[in-house]
Amino acid sequence: MKISTASLDWKSESPHSNQYEDIYFNPEDGISESFYVFLEANKSPQLFKESHDACITIAETGFGTGLNFILTASEWLKHSPKQSKLKYISVEKFPLSRSDLQKALKQWPQFQEISIAILEQYPCPQAGYHTITINHSHIELLLMFGDAAESYSRLNAKVDAWYLDGFAPSKNPDMWSPELFREIARLSKPGTTFSTFTAAGIVKRGLRDVGFDVRKQKGFGRKREMLVGTFVENQAPKTIDKPWFELPASAKPKGVTIIGGGLSGCLTAQALAERGVKVTLLEQENQLATGGSGNPQGALYAKLPVKQTTQGELHLSGFLYSVNMLKRLDPEESFWSQCGVMQLATSDKELARQNNLIEQETYPQELVSLKGAEELSEIANTSVNFDGLFFPSAGWVSPRALCEHFVDHPNISVVQQQVNDLSFAEGHWQLATKSGEFLSASHVVICNAEMANQFNQTDHLPLKTIRGQVSITQAKATNNQLNSVVCGDGYISPAHNQQYCFGATYDLQGKERNVTQDDHESNLEKLSKVLPDIHADLAAESNDLQGRTAFRCSTPDYMPIVGPAPVQDQFIETFAQLRKDRKWHFENAKAEHHPNLYVNTGHGSKGLITCPISAELLASMICDEPLPLPKDVIDAINPARFIIKKLIKQTI
Structure with a gap:
């Protein structure tokens, strides 16, 4: 609003x-x-x-x-x-x-x-x-x-x-x-x-x-x-509207172990480290951000709904939080650029939606405005074929560089280690590793993308992967020099380190991990529709295209999973009455969670705008601080939501 x-x-x-x-x-x-x-x-x-x-x-x-x-x-x-x-x-x-x-x-x-x-x-x-x-x-x-x-x-x-x-x-x-x-x-x-x-x-x-x-x-x-x-005391009786979303009590820990070194893991590590918490970050590969967080550039903006939704509020809050964070961390813009983002209306339906969004005055003009193709061409410094929305405070980010910047902190230790199993005993988590070692931790945060449900404690989380390939090529002096991120059916960012990165494919069924020429052609075709001059330059060198394939980790409702890990069997037993009456009033019902175990995953293609605010949210939960998002938004990303939905639908 x-x-x-x-x-x-x-x-x-x-x-x-x-x-x-x-x-x-x-x-x-x-x-x-x-x-x-x-x-x-x-x-x-x-x-x-x-x-x-x-x-x-x-x-x-x-x-x-x-x-x-x-x-x-x-x-x-x-x-x-x-x-x-x-x-x-x-x-x-x-x-x-x-x-x-x-x-x-x-x-x-x-x-x-x-x-x-x-x-x-x-x-x-x-x-x-x-x-x-x-x-x-x-x-x-x-x-x-x-x-x-x-x-x-x-x-x-x-x-x-x-x-x-x-x-x-x-x-x-x-x-x-x-x-x-x-x-x-x-x-x-x-x-x-x-x-x-x-x-x-x-x-x-x-x-x-x-x-x-x-x-x-x-x-x-x-x-x-x-x-x-x-x-002195609250005279009104305390009532809990949705007890299954009540968060467990917590106290600031001395140390936390995080599984996964992508955006969610690195940003959570930094949020905790800034609070004086010692963090051990476990990453199974020999470098950070090798999965979905590893593309050279990613677009930093939020696709806004015409009428505000919970998802839209999360994305907008996250976008504004990310922009402020990047301005503080990197004012010289060495690993990001606030060059603006244009979201083109490549169909009549999308143009009508964008016009409606502006007419409703849902968002201030300094956040987003509708511009014609001619004005967008001037901003982009190349011919743009469509009208569209322009976000002047948006831009692009290099996710891996951001991860590397965040873990460069005296309270963070990065360890190359793969965790295969979790068990809790005598007040501590035991992490069984691939190398046969057992690590001990009082608090654990699971941030390893689609592998977050590999553990017994989280195997109920409905994670899915979406294959995506980006294409990468050298930006030569003779090429048109793009000045803004352009999003249509795909996206392309201004050149960084003399390279253009564009794409990306969106394959719900694909399992191929190699870079394919077919996907390069698909990325070029999307580019030709919106930026003809840029496409002409890059298509001439299509045989020299490099690329990268990664798998986005997503969820059925396309919202991330952030919060304490519920004990599924206890949830089913405690809230079983939801199968018969979704409006049942539970008195003295307590949501059971695995002690000091948290999850931060499922960010899909929105990680640049949801990971930073989610990391701040999770660190605030763990350290018993006020939470930076509204309660209904926090409930919408609570890991327990899938158990509750299944109970209501009588599918569990």
């Missing part, structure tokens, strides 16, 4: 909301007021000093100009231990535009470094969850665009302190609702604190009703009173 940005009136360089007819911060001394009302009242600096290696979670209602976050991040950098982590969660229904935010942040030059990091990663006005990472992942801002109560209802987290900001209840009564107070209580734990600038009765009563001990204290400056308090 497209989000409307804030309508502002600037008064003496301070923003004033036209929607709510209220100020964003005290124009006289906004920093002191925010520090007093939110940081001091919640004892945040003291909390940071005592965090040790834990993750501290601050949640806020009303991101506004980001002042509260900037002050909190600044204090965190002053006081927190090296291995601790700050997760700051905020929500905004009418976010500032990038230009307005930049103007607001200029007022606080002492926080320039943090402000620049925010602006570089600030999301386009698109509903959903957006992650901004600062200071090598030791500070993460989860910024949710949308209604406060709805956004928090989709969150999986335990909050240490609440900054109840936002416009005054008299100006914005819809936000200060019973629904929001219930979500605040759900996400709190005994001892969770809150503070707010207001002393309004609706806020005081609302928080008391859901289990907070609420007190008044002196407000800032001329303001007489404000509210503070501590969560």
Whole structure:
């Protein structure tokens, strides 16, 4: 869903909301007021000093100009231990535009470094969850665009302190609702604190009703009173809508062993290593990314649905996350390029779909726009035969180079080893290897693509392979020089290391591992349809084409499998009533999982946009941190979903 940005009136360089007819911060001394009302009242600096290696979670209602976050991040950098982590969660229904935010942040030059990091990663006005990472992942801002109560209802987290900001209840009564107070209580734990600038009765009563001990204290400056308090207990009974998707309790481990050295394995390793976890990465081949992650280049973009779907939300969130990650990691663009991606409408049906997508205004123009063939030809620097969508922030990535970059970390050890069997005994996993060795690990993540279901614990996962071949050729000086990734029935990227990589075939039945001339011809035929001049150059050298064949690992619903590994027999026994009634209410039912065993696979051809966010999700699960995706999206990729679907369909 497209989000409307804030309508502002600037008064003496301070923003004033036209929607709510209220100020964003005290124009006289906004920093002191925010520090007093939110940081001091919640004892945040003291909390940071005592965090040790834990993750501290601050949640806020009303991101506004980001002042509260900037002050909190600044204090965190002053006081927190090296291995601790700050997760700051905020929500905004009418976010500032990038230009307005930049103007607001200029007022606080002492926080320039943090402000620049925010602006570089600030999301386009698109509903959903957006992650901004600062200071090598030791500070993460989860910024949710949308209604406060709805956004928090989709969150999986335990909050240490609440900054109840936002416009005054008299100006914005819809936000200060019973629904929001219930979500605040759900996400709190005994001892969770809150503070707010207001002393309004609706806020005081609302928080008391859901289990907070609420007190008044002196407000800032001329303001007489404000509210503070501590969560005691949730008065409402806890109900679990889908107990089969409840995640097991976890605590940050000292070490994790990962099976598989492709994109999912390497990115999961890096996400854990950045949290101070020692990672052993097991790869059976003598180099990383030899399977589906091994192509020289891959297109980085999301094919967006006209109306938002769970899959579409995952792909868009993942795409935006990947772009921000790559901009941070490789600003020189040595192993990726933000050259833009065009998705051509090669049929009347696809053109109608694209027109509908733009007419619905589902997505902001800075994310995607519809352009004619002539304009796309200018962008691509070669003749383009079709109209299509253009994604200016998209591009291409070299997956293997990305993998190699990620594992170059002091907390990651790469070991060439093939694992044949898993067993659990005395609190540890025993990994039986092909060489006859037995490795021990407290936590294991299975990331070895289509081989992820080779183990007894995961043999119920319905994985399938899809054969694909790309064609590779030298880019000569006389060739047309392509400036953008072009996707039609296949794709081609601008030359990298003086080579063009294009394709790819999509063969659901193919098992051939060799590169074939027939597939080269198929790739050239697809290219001829969309880029005639590029095709003419490359077809002249068709006998010199090189190539690579790999097998994408996919699933029946084309969604990845990310999360804890369920115990199939226990799931069937516990949730057997679903065979008779899919709406059955299970009381005190517990989803059983194999202890500290996780899966990250099934990314198909979307690995560049789903692997990074999935790695962050999995690392957050394992380390007991707030999760970076909405709960319904997390449920949609839960490994247990296939067991539940079979129970409902009575096929198991």
